[in-house]
Amino acid sequence: MSSLFPTYKRKQIQLQKGSGVYVYDQNNNRYLDFTSGIAATSVGHCHPEVIAALKKQSEKIWHTSNLFQIELQETLAENLVKPTNLDHAFFCNSGAEANEAAIKLAKKFTGKNKIITFNDSFHGRTFGSMSATGQQKIKAGYGPLVSEFVHLPWNDSEQLKNTADFETAAIMMEVIQGEGGIRIADVLFYEEVQRICKEYDILLIIDEVQTGIGRTGRRYAYEHFGLDPDIVTLAKGLGNGYPIGAMLGKSKLAEAFGPGSHGTTFGGNPLACAVSQTVLDIVFNDSFLSDVEAKGKWLKEKLIEALNKHSLVKDIRGEGLLIGIECENAARLIQDLEDNGLLTVPAGESVIRLLPPLTVTDQELEKALEIVIHTFKNIYEFNIKDE
Structure with missing residues (x-):
C-alpha cells in the first residue's frame, strides 16, 4: 500500500526524464508531452537556459525569507508589470495562493465582501479559492465555505447586469475557462464586464494562472479582449515547473497590502525568481x-x-x-x-x-496531429x- 494519500487518480506510467516536448517513462517509452505539467513547462523540459539559471543561483543562495530585500524579485516584478497597466507584484508559490492573495486584497481594499465568479470556473483548492470556484464537485464534503461568493452563468451579460451592484467588491474570472472546458465568451460579454466594473467601482480580477505567460500568444490572455484588470494572478508557466505564483495589481491597491497584511515563507525566493526571469527572457519577446x-x-x-x-x-x-x-x-x-x-x-x-x-516545433506539431x-x-x- 502506498504511503501517499490517494488524492490523485494517477496513471501507471512514471515520467523519468524529459527534453523539450518529449518525455520518457520507466520503460524508456517516448511520448510527445502535450500536457506540459498542466500548462506549467512552458518552455519545455530541461530547457538549457533555465537549467543554467537555476544552477547559477543555487551556487549563490537559495532562500533568505522576505524579511530581506531580494533584488531578483524587484527585477521580476518590473518585467511582469511593465507591459501592462499594473504596478506591483506579490510573489507566492502557486496559483491557488495567488488567488487567495487576490481575494484578500479585494476585500481589504474595498471594505466589501461580495465577489462575483462564474459557473465552471476553477480558481484553486484552498478554502478561499475553492469558494470562488464554480464547480460543485470541487467543494463536495467540505461543509460551509467562505461566504458571499456569487456564481453566475458564464457568458451571460443579463445575469451579470442583474447581480452586480455597489456592494460588489470584485468580479473574478478566467478570460478562457481552463478546467471548465476551454470556454471563451463573446467579445460583448467581456465589454460588459468592464463596463459594469467601472459603473459600480468594482475591482476586476483576472485569473491567468493557466492562460498567462504566453500560453495564448500574448503575454496575458486578457490582452486579446481589450480588458483593463485591477488584479491579475499567475503561476504555472511562470516558473516552467518550478513552484512560483504571482499576484499583480494596480498602484491604488498598495495601501491595503502594507506590512503584516499578507505573507509567505517561500514565495519569491531567489531560486524561483531566477528561473522565472529566464522564462520571461524567452517568452516575453x-x-x-x-x-x-x-x-x-x-x-x-x-x-x-x-x-x-x-x-x-x-x-x-x-x-x-x-x-x-x-x-x-x-x-x-x-x-x-x-x-x-x-x-x-x-x-x-x-x-x-x-x-x-x-x-514546440512545427515538426512536433505535425507529428502530434x-x-x-x-x-x-x-x-x-x-x-x-x-x-
Whole structure:
C-alpha cells in the first residue's frame, strides 16, 4: 500500500526524464508531452537556459525569507508589470495562493465582501479559492465555505447586469475557462464586464494562472479582449515547473497590502525568481509570441479540418497553444492517445486539452496531429457527419 494519500487518480506510467516536448517513462517509452505539467513547462523540459539559471543561483543562495530585500524579485516584478497597466507584484508559490492573495486584497481594499465568479470556473483548492470556484464537485464534503461568493452563468451579460451592484467588491474570472472546458465568451460579454466594473467601482480580477505567460500568444490572455484588470494572478508557466505564483495589481491597491497584511515563507525566493526571469527572457519577446499564436492557429485549423467530419466531435476551440477538443468518448481517447505516444489532459468530462510547450516545433506539431487523426479515426470511423 502506498504511503501517499490517494488524492490523485494517477496513471501507471512514471515520467523519468524529459527534453523539450518529449518525455520518457520507466520503460524508456517516448511520448510527445502535450500536457506540459498542466500548462506549467512552458518552455519545455530541461530547457538549457533555465537549467543554467537555476544552477547559477543555487551556487549563490537559495532562500533568505522576505524579511530581506531580494533584488531578483524587484527585477521580476518590473518585467511582469511593465507591459501592462499594473504596478506591483506579490510573489507566492502557486496559483491557488495567488488567488487567495487576490481575494484578500479585494476585500481589504474595498471594505466589501461580495465577489462575483462564474459557473465552471476553477480558481484553486484552498478554502478561499475553492469558494470562488464554480464547480460543485470541487467543494463536495467540505461543509460551509467562505461566504458571499456569487456564481453566475458564464457568458451571460443579463445575469451579470442583474447581480452586480455597489456592494460588489470584485468580479473574478478566467478570460478562457481552463478546467471548465476551454470556454471563451463573446467579445460583448467581456465589454460588459468592464463596463459594469467601472459603473459600480468594482475591482476586476483576472485569473491567468493557466492562460498567462504566453500560453495564448500574448503575454496575458486578457490582452486579446481589450480588458483593463485591477488584479491579475499567475503561476504555472511562470516558473516552467518550478513552484512560483504571482499576484499583480494596480498602484491604488498598495495601501491595503502594507506590512503584516499578507505573507509567505517561500514565495519569491531567489531560486524561483531566477528561473522565472529566464522564462520571461524567452517568452516575453514579440517574435516568440507571434510564433506561438501562429502555431496555435495552424494546429486549430488542421484539427477542425480533420475532425469536424466526425459526428461525435462537438467543437474545437481555444487560443494560441491552449486548445480543447469537445467530443464523446474523451476519456477513452485520452488513454488511446497516450498508448499512441501523445500525452493530453482532460478539461471537464468531455474535452481533450492540448497544452504543448510553447517551444514546440512545427515538426512536433505535425507529428502530434498525425497521432490525433489516427486515434480519432479508430474510434469514430463509422460516425461521419452527413454532408
